[in-house]
Amino acid sequence: MSKIYVLDTNVLLQDPYSIFSFEDNEVVIPAVVLEEVDSKKRYMDEIGRNARHVSRLIDGLRASGKLHEKIPLDNGGTIRIELNHRSFHELQDIFVEKTNDNRILAVAKNLHLEEETKEKGKRVILVSKDALVRVKADAIGLEAEDFLNDRVVEMDSLYTGFLEVYIPLDMLSRFYEKGELFLSDISKLPFYPNQFLIMKDVMGSSASAIGIVDKTKVKVKKMTFNQEHVWGIHPRNVQQTMAIELLLRKDIPLVTLIGKAGTGKTLLALAAGLMQTEDFHEYKKLLVARPIVPVGKDLGFLPGEKQEKLRPWMQPIFDNLEYLFNTKKPGELDAILAGMGSIEVEALTYIRGRSLPKQFIIIDEAQNLTKHEVKTIITRVGEDSKIVLMGDPEQIDHPYLDAYNNGLTYVVEKFKNEVVSGHVKLMKGERSGLARLAADLL
Known part of the structure; x- marks a missing residue:
């Protein structure tokens, strides 16, 4: 028997094509979801892009019929915008505030009660990426599921x-x-x-x-790797040896590294990039970038020019460079980088539209990238360039991503059978005994 799936806003914002993922079942989008999507469409980030894309997809469905009625989909299912069943009567004694989440729950609950009165009523299932919405649904006797199709x-x-x-x-x-x-x-x-x-x-x-x-x-x-060290860095375990092999191979232009904090991902990639750029001159430039996603509360706007604004976000990169260049005085690293001119530390915000030929590109914290963002980055890679994507899928700060649907995991799985790519999961922390213990215990 077919089912009725009521979609939460976060499902559409995570994957605009989710409306086509429910086979021959009925998809219901509450009107309040459209309001939430509309409020996000002016954002200039991935959420805004998805909000605009969802709007266009739903608008395109109008050619097949009226949105408040059932519109047939190519997969055999139907979709409709739910304008009725908005009554808060059933929930007013449970949830006092009429928040958007509670209004979505009310639509699903009212549909569920209506289907129960029918002889062959359908199961009503609320689909949400928000764990607390699923918990609330369960508390009021509703079926609720996470959207797993994007994993x-x-x-x-x-x-x-x-x-x-x-x-x-x-x-x-x-x-x-x-x-x-x-x-x-x-x-x-x-x-x-x-x-x-x-x-x-x-x-x-x-x-x-x-x-x-x-x-x-x-x-x-x-x-093929037979050197004792790379830019002064000696591999400390077997996975680090594997990583260096991939980082130094010219015939492997895409490398992905995954590992917990302190496993040496950034340090190894920077060392390999510096050696091939500065010593061997195989690349014209070493470009290091990372997404700007805050951990905890955002600090807001930062003063100064672009480089001054970026410095707090890029400090982990500079920390590793200070170690590699063995700098001891304040400002010494800046002087070295200014003198070399072949190292560029950049935010991913500025990478769209660029073409990056003959460069060694390092993308740190790639687990905070969506599938669309990671595609945008890799398609920037020009001739004779090498790109390294690295991060820890267990440490994600993006609200709509998890360990199984982020951009880094996406690249690892999609490219594992391609000859142009190589991947290693670094297992052992080498930062310090305390850091290793914290990564395991906390």
Whole structure:
């Protein structure tokens, strides 16, 4: 039996195409949702863009009929704007204030009560990204669901970029002698291009080796990185060694790094970028950018010119650069960067419309990007450029994103089978013992 899905505003603002995601069921959009969408359409950010897109999609449906009646959709379902069922009578003793959330709940509750009186009444389900709205719905006897159609991966199944396999000792010896093995001899598991294999002795000895799957997915080969350090930074664990391999490979223009705070993502990327830009001159410029999303309460407007305004947002980048350049005096880093001229620290706000050829591009905190924003960024990448996206999907400050639908996770999953990309999940914190313990416990 078909169902009635009542959509909350945040579902439409997260994914404008969500109205087409409910198969042959009935989609109901309360009139108050249109009011909320209208209030957001003047925003110049991703929420504003989605609000305008939703408005255009719904406006386009008018050609198929009247919006307050059922309009058929191509997937076999219907959609309508709910103008009735707005009475607050059923909820006035429970929720005193007529907030927009409560008005949406009232529409869903009244529809539910109406369907209960019918012989073959439909199930009414409220769909919301807001956990408290779902809790309220449950409290008043309504079915409520999160909108999960925008999730890229299921729980705990995000691609890590490496695989641990156990093989006979003679195969390990052959790998060290020849520098390669056929994947068909190792395992029947599916492999991805540029995926790392941690090969261990099946009998339990300490013998082991690390290899990387070639682009044809036929062989696993030795890694090409053979230097002791990168711009003074030594890899401290196996995942950092893998990350450096990807960061230094010219044939892998897209690298994604995921890890908790303190795993070395930013430091490794900056070190690799500086070495290839300043020492090897493989790139004309090192561009470092991050989205401006505040943690906690926003400080509001900041005084000064553009660079002065950006400094507080970009301070984590400057902290890592101070460590790499071993600066000790105030203002010393600024003098170094001004003298070099090949390092640019920028906010992602200014990247739209640019073309970035022959540059080493680092995008920090990429987990705070939406799918549309990350597409905008990667499509800016010009010829002979390399882009590194990194972040921690567990630390998201964007109101409509989570660990499974953010832009960084989206890129990891969409590109894992492409020869131009490589990915590593950094597992071990190396900032300090305290930082590592805090990342695990808190």
